[in-house]
Amino acid sequence: MSVFTPLERHELEAFLAPYALGRLKSFAGISAGTENSNFFVSLEAGEYVLTLVERGPRADMPFFIELLQRLHQAGLPVPYAVPTRSGETLRELAEKPALLQPRLAGKHVSEANPHHCAEVGSLLARLHLATREQILERRSDRGLDWMLEEGPVLALELHDEQLPLLRDSLHEAAELKARILALPRANLHADLFRDNVLFDGNRLAGVIDFYNACSGPMLYDLAITVNDWCSQDDDRLDGPRTRALLGAYAALRPFTAAEAALWPAMLRIACLRFWLSRLIAARRFQGRDVLVKDPGEFQRRLAQRQQVDQPLPFAL
Structure with missing residues (x-):
């Protein structure tokens, strides 16, 4: 445990x-x-x-x-x-x-449906709106700089067939860094996975584990969330769930044209972040009785996100 x-x-x-x-x-x-x-x-x-x-x-x-x-x-x-x-x-x-x-009421959802995703999208928009006018500054210790530093180190431990995906992803993150940092900002949860959200029936009852929270581009938080809540078993994005989450979010905070342009890349960068952090956790806790999530899950999702057919809705 x-x-x-x-x-x-x-x-x-x-x-x-x-x-x-x-x-x-x-x-x-x-x-x-x-x-x-x-x-x-x-x-x-x-x-x-x-x-x-x-x-x-x-x-x-x-x-x-x-x-x-x-x-x-x-x-x-x-x-x-x-x-x-x-x-x-x-x-x-x-x-x-x-x-x-x-202790908050409710339980985790293992199989998300469009209703769950819409609830999560609304919650995330409310979180961003509550902080964007007066941001509490905290730099993420798992941000772009960390990815660009840790990625080449971890590459030494990967199999040859994994290297092109990692190399291309790191190149994209470095190339887009300035544009990403210029996107609209707020405070981010930065880890809004299903195991950090509680539902009481169909009602979203709680959000927990804010220890990755930071300040940064709101689009990054959204990409992290979509990659978990809307991925299918084959790691592709599920259309109904993705549209429900993005639509509910956009109803409260419309997207900008710059966010729409960077959306596919941001989904990939969010996959890269968790691929790298899980690789580190797997190495650190190897042989110990500690829950370590599969790094390959986000490697596969990163491969699938090379083509993104779920655009942001209503970009202004």
């Missing part, structure tokens, strides 16, 4: 005492995580999620706390840091930055 830092009951009880949320009834590690240690925590006052931040500098934590507070105040169904009685939201447990957040 993907709990990198196990906890003992007595140390968790000591950590929870300042919140005054009652007796600890039970707790359990969450196996779905790939970067942080997460626990379901049941207290007399309710259900919570405890996160120990394993990756990234502690200096970034105030950004995440402020972003989630802003999105919560804007009415988005997101977690937020619960304060202690003295008002402290960011604390330390097992020598790691630690946050306690309310």
Whole structure:
């Protein structure tokens, strides 16, 4: 299971005492995580999620706390840091930055349909609209510069038949970098996969795991989302799901002509990002009892995105 830092009951009880949320009834590690240690925590006052931040500098934590507070105040169904009685939201447990957040209702969707995708498209547009006028700046540690630096290093570990796809993708990212950085910006979730969205019936009930959130081009966030929610088993884009997600998004935030022109390339760059990060995770956690997602999934999607027949709707 993907709990990198196990906890003992007595140390968790000591950590929870300042919140005054009652007796600890039970707790359990969450196996779905790939970067942080997460626990379901049941207290007399309710259900919570405890996160120990394993990756990234502690200096970034105030950004995440402020972003989630802003999105919560804007009415988005997101977690937020619960304060202690003295008002402290960011604390330390097992020598790691630690946050306690309310547990959101709902469950993950394994088989997405056009309705789910439309809900996700609307949610993502609302997230961008809530932040684009006053962006909280944070550079992504998995952005274009990172791809261009890590890609050539990882190429040394790939089979010869994989190299042309990687080489061409890195060349495209470098060539388009200036145009991409000039696109309309906001704060991004940057990891809006199905396992980070909760549905309660047909209603989108929650969005979780903002630890890849950053500032950047909104189109990049959209491409990451579409590549997960709208891919078929053969890794091609499903037409009805893609049109539902893009249409719901565009109904709240219309696209620009520059975004429409870069849309096919952005889908490829979003595939490149997760191909590279999964290759790194597979190498780092080889032989360990940690959930590692298949790097080949995004290699295959990147190959399929060489031709894109799902344009952005209503580009202005």
